[in-house]
Amino acid sequence: MARIIVITSGKGGVGKTTTAAALSMGLAQRGKRTVVIDFDVGLRNLDLIMGCERRVVYDFINVINGEANLNQALIRDKRCDSLYVLPASQTRDKDALSKEGVERVLGDLSDNYDFIVCDSPAGIEHGANMAMYFADDAIVVTNPEVSSVRDSDRMLGILSSRSKRAEESLEPIREYLLLTRYDPMRVANGEMLSVDDVQEILSLKLLGVVPESKAVLNASNAGIPVILDRESDAGQAYGDMVSRYLGDDVPHRFLHPEKKGLLSRIFKG
Amino acid sequence: MPNTAGDQQRSSLNPNDMAEKPTSSITDADGAGPFELKAASFTLPIIRLLDNDIETVALRLGARVEKAPDFFRNTPVVIDLSDLAENAEPVALPQLVGVLRGYGMIPFGVRGANADQAAAAEALEMAILRDSYVRRTRQLGELVADMDPEPAPTTVSKTPKAPDKAPQPPTEPAQPRAAGQSGFMLITKPVRSGQRIYAAGGDLSIIAPVSSGAELMADGNIHVYGPLRGRALAGMSGNMEARIFCHDLQAELISIAGHYRVSEGIPNELRGVPVQIFLDQKILRIEKL
Ligand SMILES: Nc1ncnc2c1ncn2[C@@H]1O[C@H](COP(=O)(O)OP(=O)(O)OP(=O)(O)O)[C@@H](O)[C@H]1O
Numbered sequence: 001m002a003r004i005i006v007i008t009s010g011k012g013g014v015g016k017t018t019t020a021a022a023l024s025m026g027l028a029q030r031g032k033r034t035v036v037i038d039f040d041v042g043l044r045n046l047d048l049i050m051g052c053e054r055r056v057v058y059d060f061i062n063v064i065n066g067e068a069n070l071n072q073a074l075i076r077d078k079r080c081d082s083l084y085v086l087p088a089s090q091t092r093d094k095d096a097l098s099k100e101g102v103e104r105v106l107g108d109l110s111d112n113y114d115f116i117v118c119d120s121p122a123g124i125e126h127g128a129n130m131a132m133y134f135a136d137d138a139i140v141v142t143n144p145e146v147s148s149v150r151d152s153d154r155m156l157g158i159l160s161s162r163s164k165r166a167e168e169s170l171e172p173i174r175e176y177l178l179l180t181r182y183d184p185m186r187v188a189n190g191e192m193l194s195v196d197d198v199q200e201i202l203s204l205k206l207l208g209v210v211p212e213s214k215a216v217l218n219a220s221n222a223g224i225p226v227i228l229d230r231e232s233d234a235g236q237a238y239g240d241m242v243s244r245y246l247g248d249d250v251p252h253r254f255l256h257p258e259k260k261g262l263l264s265r266i267f268k269g
Numbered sequence: 270m271p272n273t274a275g276d277q278q279r280s281s282l283n284p285n286d287m288a289e290k291p292t293s294s295i296t297d298a299d300g301a302g303p304f305e306l307k308a309a310s311f312t313l314p315i316i317r318l319l320d321n322d323i324e325t326v327a328l329r330l331g332a333r334v335e336k337a338p339d340f341f342r343n344t345p346v347v348i349d350l351s352d353l354a355e356n357a358e359p360v361a362l363p364q365l366v367g368v369l370r371g372y373g374m375i376p377f378g379v380r381g382a383n384a385d386q387a388a389a390a391e392a393l394e395m396a397i398l399r400d401s402y403v404r405r406t407r408q409l410g411e412l413v414a415d416m417d418p419e420p421a422p423t424t425v426s427k428t429p430k431a432p433d434k435a436p437q438p439p440t441e442p443a444q445p446r447a448a449g450q451s452g453f454m455l456i457t458k459p460v461r462s463g464q465r466i467y468a469a470g471g472d473l474s475i476i477a478p479v480s481s482g483a484e485l486m487a488d489g490n491i492h493v494y495g496p497l498r499g500r501a502l503a504g505m506s507g508n509m510e511a512r513i514f515c516h517d518l519q520a521e522l523i524s525i526a527g528h529y530r531v532s533e534g535i536p537n538e539l540r541g542v543p544v545q546i547f548l549d550q551k552i553l554r555i556e557k558l
Pocket residue numbers: 009011012013014015016017018019040045120121122180181182210211212213214216217220234
């Protein structure tokens with residue numbers, strides 16, 4: 001039985017797709033059979049960031065409608081054997097995501113995978129609801145600003161009342177907080193909320209803090225999940241996040257403005 | 270009017286006589302009944318609404334009341350709606366009534382209401398004063414006729430019943446849950462923005478944070494052992510003895526039996542500290558614990 005993880009936020013543009021790509025690649029690299037599904041019907045972003053946009057033939061909606069089977073629609077990642085992408089349709093409208101259809105596809109995938117990562121669209125509409133409805137775990141992606149924190153809080157409310165687990169009074173969805181686009185300099189200047197500020201409002205288990213980084217844009221332009229850029233701070237932060245998700249106790253990094261260079265420290269000491 | 274008693278009474282009066290003496294009393298038909306019917310005129314404060322944004326009204330009013338709290342305590346007031354633009358957004362009457370009560374006033378009637386507003390006022394058991402009616406009250410014959418079934422100005426001294434309708438929040442309806450046989454409901458997980466919890470028939474205790482945008486309701490008391498950043502409405506079905514206790518008050522709105530106060534009305538020194546909130550002679554009081 002696969003574990004279903006939804007990457008969600010409420011607010012748009014906070015880094016969900018970036019995170020879905022990084023998490024699924026990270027899990028797959030650790031040998032977990034992983035599939036990542038794009039629920040953002042009509043926009044189709046995930047395949048770009050995964051670098052497989054030119055191999056898309058069939059999509060999630062085709063499978064739901066029975067126009068293609070899963071094997072035809074799943075795209076195997078060229079860099080990692082145990083990772084598959086199920087792309088979203090760019091053309092269909094969102095109502096095609098029926099609850100029964102989504103449930104059936106997730107059920108079929110469940111037998112063959114360890115993890116199913118669902119990249120949610122922004123908002124709290126149908127697409128977002130479908131992405132989170134069957135989840136076992138939720139990673140709530142939040143930027144350190146008030147509006148994003150508010151929306152995450154709202155999303156958490158929906159997770160705990162309108163998901164399958166909530167409706168059937170099963171064990172609740174495990175909720176994790178991922179702070180992204182964190183700029184320690186701006187936090188120090190009081191221009192952004194700090195990790196503690198956000199934690200105080202959301203009181204959730206903190207899965208990671210991903211710094212604001214140019215590496216993210218470069219990676220998505222190149223179609224490479226940023227977690228594969230091991231030199232970059234964002235890539236390392238995502239690596240830590242995956243370890244923590246799998247149960248390792250890894251200290252948080254990138255929380256404070258970069259220390260002065262080695263030379264200045266030596267001369268000061 | 271199918272009220273035969275009223276008709277009889279009216280027929281026993283000479284309306285023309287009465288009109289001459291607007292404030293004289295009418296005794297029961299034979300002068301020896303269990304009550305005396307009188308007409309009297311009162312000078313009452315009228316809150317003439319010029320803006321239908323209740324938050325703004327509450328804010329301004331709060332400043333006024335602060336200056337002369339005793340003047341407003343237990344003062345009956347009439348809400349005048351005649352200056353609101355015809356096509357303006359409907360005014361949230363329950364909210365306004367709650368705000369006025371929160372400041373110690375007794376809103377008992379509306380004037381200049383259109384059909385929708387009149388219906389809203391009626392639902393709140395308020396009197397609907399028509400301009401013509403105000404004039405008519407000078408005519409005792411008419412007054413008697415209007416005593417029943419319509420509420421007349423003599424109901425002023427009657428304490429308005431606590432509203433059955435608390436301010437209606439914009440979020441999805443709460444699932445009212447019976448507070449259990451113990452008359453008590455316990456929530457151990459954070460209450461998030463957009464969530465509403467209603468402990469019907471009892472107390473509500475929360476041992477987790479309550480986010481802004483969340484809403485707690487209870488027919489009894491509300492206890493929050495964590496920061497209260499959302500709304501808390503105790504005494505939902507009118508229990509004025511209900512209280513709110515919280516560890517860290519940062520609420521957007523607090524209400525007891527429909528008497529409420531928005532965030533701006535909460536003094537700074539009472540924020541972020543443990544407090545209890547209760548009604549003292551129908552005025553909402555916040556006290557440090
Ligand atoms: N840590 C980061 N540092 C810098 N830029 C980032 C970071 N994370 C995401 N971004 C940028 O933010 C933008 C939005 O990212 P992404 O598409 O992952 O967000 P999303 O939440 O999936 O958006 P949507 O709600 O539209 O689906 C992209 O341009 C991405 O490059």
